[in-house]
Amino acid sequence: MINNTVLIGRVTKGIELKQTQANKSVTQFVLAVNRQFKNANGEREADFINIVAWGKTAELLAQYAHKGSQIGVVGRIQTRNYENQQGQRVYVTEVVAESMTLLDSKGNNQNQQAQPQTQQSQNQTPDFGRNADPFSGGSSMTLSDDDLPF
Numbered sequence: 001m002i003n004n005t006v007l008i009g010r011v012t013k014g015i016e017l018k019q020t021q022a023n024k025s026v027t028q029f030v031l032a033v034n035r036q037f038k039n040a041n042g043e044r045e046a047d048f049i050n051i052v053a054w055g056k057t058a059e060l061l062a063q064y065a066h067k068g069s070q071i072g073v074v075g076r077i078q079t080r081n082y083e084n085q086q087g088q089r090v091y092v093t094e095v096v097a098e099s100m101t102l103l104d105s106k107g108n109n110q111n112q113q114a115q116p117q118t119q120q121s122q123n124q125t126p127d128f129g130r131n132a133d134p135f136s137g138g139s140s141m142t143l144s145d146d147d148l149p150f
Contacts, residue, residue, distance in 0.1 A: 003076045005095055007049060008103065009033035011069045017062035027058040028094075031073065050094035051075070057097055070103040 009031040017027050032046045039045055051073060053061055065071055075097040084090050 005073075005075055005077055007031060007033050007051075007073045007075075007095065008070065009046075009049070009073075011065050011067055011071065012048065013067050015062045015065055017058060024054065025056070025058040026052065026054050027062055028052050029061075031071070031095075050092070051097055052078075052094050053097040053100065057100055061100060064102060072101040072103055073097050074099045 012030040012032050015027050015029050017025055020026055029051055031049045031051050033049055035045050035047065037044075061071075073095060075095040077093065078096045079091065079093050081089055081091045
């Protein structure tokens with residue numbers, strides 16, 4: 001069985017960190033993901049996808065991501081249902097994040113942070129899990145035609 005999804009989008013509103021009764025960190029937010037095609041009016045539409053993150057991933061997201069942040073999410077699709085206060089059955093489909101990566105440039109992300117950061121944290125991109133970008137050292141790379149495989 002394979003249940004894997006990869007999304008790139010923007011956070012639609014501020015991320016609020018909560019604690020369960022068992023003192024586990026969790027956050028739920030919506031990710032706006034642009035569609036690859038344009039509609040009949042020539043405009044791009046977006047899908048608004050519910051995301052749930054747990055533990056350290058949730059804590060780092062709440063600390064570093066904000067409304068408008070572009071992030072990459074690797075996770076699994078989950079469905080659940082519950083009965084609301086009116087006695088109606090409500091069905092929910094969401095992505096449970098297994099790892100995330102901030103995709104905004106470091107300058108954009110730092111300028112929108114509310115709290116001052118130390119010199120060390122300014123030079124590092126937060127690691128949101130096993131799929132963190134190993135090439136995000138901040139320096140550029142020069143390639144010649146000899147380096148290309150084609």
